[in-house]
Amino acid sequence: MTTQRRAQMVGLTGRQVAGAFAALGLAIGIFWPVPNPHAEANRSGMACPLGYGGEKPAATTKTTARDPHAAWFRRYGGGLNARVYTNASFWTGDAGVPWVQAIAVTEAGRVLAIGNLPTVTKAAGPDAPVHHLGGENGDFVVPGLFDTHLHLVSGGFRLAELNLADVKTRDEFVARVAAAAKGLDADQWLVGGGYGSELHEDPTAEWFDHPSIPKTLKAWLLRADAHTGVASREALRVSGIDASTPDPVGGLIVREPADGKTPNGILRDNAIGLVTAARPAKSENERREAFKRAFDHLLSVGVTSVCDFGDVDHLAGSHVTGAAERVWKDLDILRAMDDAGELPIRVSHYPPLADWERVAEIDFRDRMFRDVKSDDARYETYGDRTRLRLAGVKAFLDGSLGARTALMREPYEDDGDNKGVAVCDLDEFKKRAVAADAANLQVAVHAIGDAAVDVALDAAEAMKDLNGNRDRRFRIEHAQHLGAPIESQPKRIAMAGAVSSVQPEFMRLDRNLAVKRLGRDRAARSYAFRSLLASGVPLSGGSDWPIVDADPLAAMDVAVSRNVGGDDFDDSADGVWEASEKLTPQQALTMYTTGAAHVALMSGQVGTLWRGAHADFTVLDRSPEDLGSTKPPKVVSTFVAGKCAWGRCKRD
Numbered sequence: 001m002t003t004q005r006r007a008q009m010v011g012l013t014g015r016q017v018a019g020a021f022a023a024l025g026l027a028i029g030i031f032w033p034v035p036n037p038h039a040e041a042n043r044s045g046m047a048c049p050l051g052y053g054g055e056k057p058a059a060t061t062k063t064t065a066r067d068p069h070a071a072w073f074r075r076y077g078g079g080l081n082a083r084v085y086t087n088a089s090f091w092t093g094d095a096g097v098p099w100v101q102a103i104a105v106t107e108a109g110r111v112l113a114i115g116n117l118p119t120v121t122k123a124a125g126p127d128a129p130v131h132h133l134g135g136e137n138g139d140f141v142v143p144g145l146f147d148t149h150l151h152l153v154s155g156g157f158r159l160a161e162l163n164l165a166d167v168k169t170r171d172e173f174v175a176r177v178a179a180a181a182k183g184l185d186a187d188q189w190l191v192g193g194g195y196g197s198e199l200h201e202d203p204t205a206e207w208f209d210h211p212s213i214p215k216t217l218k219a220w221l222l223r224a225d226a227h228t229g230v231a232s233r234e235a236l237r238v239s240g241i242d243a244s245t246p247d248p249v250g251g252l253i254v255r256e257p258a259d260g261k262t263p264n265g266i267l268r269d270n271a272i273g274l275v276t277a278a279r280p281a282k283s284e285n286e287r288r289e290a291f292k293r294a295f296d297h298l299l300s301v302g303v304t305s306v307c308d309f310g311d312v313d314h315l316a317g318s319h320v321t322g323a324a325e326r327v328w329k330d331l332d333i334l335r336a337m338d339d340a341g342e343l344p345i346r347v348s349h350y351p352p353l354a355d356w357e358r359v360a361e362i363d364f365r366d367r368m369f370r371d372v373k374s375d376d377a378r379y380e381t382y383g384d385r386t387r388l389r390l391a392g393v394k395a396f397l398d399g400s401l402g403a404r405t406a407l408m409r410e411p412y413e414d415d416g417d418n419k420g421v422a423v424c425d426l427d428e429f430k431k432r433a434v435a436a437d438a439a440n441l442q443v444a445v446h447a448i449g450d451a452a453v454d455v456a457l458d459a460a461e462a463m464k465d466l467n468g469n470r471d472r473r474f475r476i477e478h479a480q481h482l483g484a485p486i487e488s489q490p491k492r493i494a495m496a497g498a499v500s501s502v503q504p505e506f507m508r509l510d511r512n513l514a515v516k517r518l519g520r521d522r523a524a525r526s527y528a529f530r531s532l533l534a535s536g537v538p539l540s541g542g543s544d545w546p547i548v549d550a551d552p553l554a555a556m557d558v559a560v561s562r563n564v565g566g567d568d569f570d571d572s573a574d575g576v577w578e579a580s581e582k583l584t585p586q587q588a589l590t591m592y593t594t595g596a597a598h599v600a601l602m603s604g605q606v607g608t609l610w611r612g613a614h615a616d617f618t619v620l621d622r623s624p625e626d627l628g629s630t631k632p633p634k635v636v637s638t639f640v641a642g643k644c645a646w647g648r649c650k651r652d
Helices: 003-009 014-031 037-044 062-066 070-076 117-124 152-158 170-181 233-238 272-278 284-300 325-339 353-361 426-438 450-467 488-495 506-510 514-523 529-534 552-561 585-591 594-599
Strands: 083-086 088-091 102-105 111-115 130-132 139-143 145-150 189-195 218-223 228-231 251-255 263-269 303-308 346-349 388-390 392-396 442-447 475-478 499-502 539-541 617-620 635-640 643-647
Touching: 083 088, 083 117, 102 117, 111 117, 145 539, 145 552, 145 594, 152 189, 152 284, 170 189, 170 218, 218 233, 228 233, 228 272, 233 263, 233 272, 251 272, 263 272, 284 303, 284 325, 284 635, 284 643, 303 635, 325 346, 325 388, 353 392, 353 426, 392 426, 392 475, 426 442, 426 450, 442 450, 450 475, 450 488, 488 529, 499 529, 499 594, 529 539, 529 585, 539 552, 539 585, 539 594, 552 585, 585 594
Parallel strands: 083 130, 088 139, 145 303, 189 218, 303 346, 346 388, 392 442, 442 475, 475 499, 499 539
Antiparallel strands: 083 102, 102 111, 139 617, 218 228, 228 263, 251 263, 617 635, 635 643
């Protein structure tokens, strides 16, 4: 029986449990012998924070030969300009030593040592400054949180656009649109979105036919899931969408029921690209500013690493090779910001699978983070790496539950003949996925419905059969609705060696839809995080921002409680969506730390506070064991490479 389970049986609180773990970590730190750091690095696959491996450094003095750090310490007096962080309980992400009292961080931004305060201070050197985190009772520190699925520039734009996330009625919708339209020039478009989680019907072009809204208003507003949008009549006209416009492949122009021909303003999936093409393009400077807004927001919610899948406005139709050129231009912006030292977080970028050959042609070393070497050639030291990498490729297989375009095995309960939409040619997808895998690219696939998960798994198994059995970590994005029996697809995912990136906060988005769209039995197999973990599927957490807000603590909280409100679920008394799928606080936290690093092929670099890892960490006001409680933790400050990037930065 685990310590945590014993504590729960005797009624201890989450904070008391965390305190017990902290005391255990402290005891381990006091009696735990400090091994040769290079031997430890070789065993774990992590590097020494000074850059030394098994071989001796270039310097040749006898002292240096005995101790490769000696010359560094002599030259720089305390050597690494390390600093010590304490007065907090540090969760390391390592099961062997989960809680420690202090960490030491090199000036270059790497974790030098962890453990109790005397041991860490000794490793950092007698002159190392000590930074006291926390208030009177100390805070709780976790590795920097990692969102493995979002859209950076789209999130940055949404922060400055019309936000309709809390709109509940048609009257509220119209009032918000009318107010926003007053400040626009005649040639400007009104853009934004986020409606859907509270609004129980999809707006149509008719909603803009109100005396308070100018008839000439060009409006384009995305539903929260970004797979459906509504255009005003003028926006339809400017976009060239009329009764003669055919549905694009993988998309749908919804028509008026009266004649079955006239567009009613609703566009789904690849049809969204028709409006995107008609809207005036944002300038490069506007896009750079959107990235900056995104970074500031992410740091405020404790996020230090992300997987970016490009601008949602330019992904409709991205199954066509070369159709997402804007995504590549945005990558150029990120590269320029990275070269200028303007990336405050770490970004792993995934262009569309249709462009896999273009990705494969880029030199492998230029696709990965690059080490920053010391100016002193005598020492193979390294520190904070450049913060951008071209990580893999991503494809879409289907749409969303809200749009009824998620690809399902059985028809929707509220749309009897509809099983969803495949947004690409599925045979072509499989061929591309296998070819990209053969080029050693990580492949990520959007699969919401159970039938889409089947298609993704067909590709994963083909990769294994045709390209050999290796640790490829094929990513199934979302795996949102699983087929029956509940354990069948998770077992198949695990057998294929695949991983999954999931979005717990989507549960709140779908709370008013799931039972209506799927019925109770199928809805109970949605967001089956515990079933996935039980079958051995590695999970990471994401947000798909701006689909929902990029707040990982809110996402963890709902993964633990599964309390989404509403009255459509079996546990309707307290609004819990399938209690058997609840995660523990540690499982939820792992999805956004070590689990995220694993899924993104970055284990040992981020997601942990261990020797040699980047010193990215998030400071919380309460224990992570309080996730799912009435008082979940909040972010106090965010550190990247050992430097305070947001929040309470006193004495830093």
